[in-house]
Amino acid sequence: MALWQGRSKKKSTGGSYRPFRKKKAHEIAPESQFAVVREETNMKIYRTRGNNMKGRLMTVSYANVFDPKTGKAQKSRILTVKDNPANHNYVQRNILTKGAVVQTEVGMARVTSRPGQDAVVNAVLQE
Secondary structure, eight states: OOEEOSOOSBOTTSOBOOOOSOOOGGGEEOOOOOEEEOSSOEEEEEEOGGGOEEEEEEEEOEEEEEETTTTEEEEEEEEEEEEOTTOTHHHHTTEEOTTOEEEETTEEEEEOSOHHHHSSOEEEEOO
């Protein structure tokens, strides 16, 4: 079921607004789809306003991990999600969002990109 992000039908006092127009397509939010850690990598392309494009990672197995001590980045396999401040249930489901802490082959890293909009997983190594 799609989420509608238009004006409410109710006033703050509890009364009803009279509708002045119908619902518009740009007021409907996309359905929630999350980037999940799996072996294969799968991505979807979405059209946005102005005929622009956004990529959404559906499944991912690698991340670009930046090491602040050496100043270099390397591609590393994601083993599992250790912590996710967005929702603690995302840890059990291995869902990646911005701010999630992941276990990689080079160590623990915090995700700095938005996999659902950038179609890439960038992370910074933690001490």
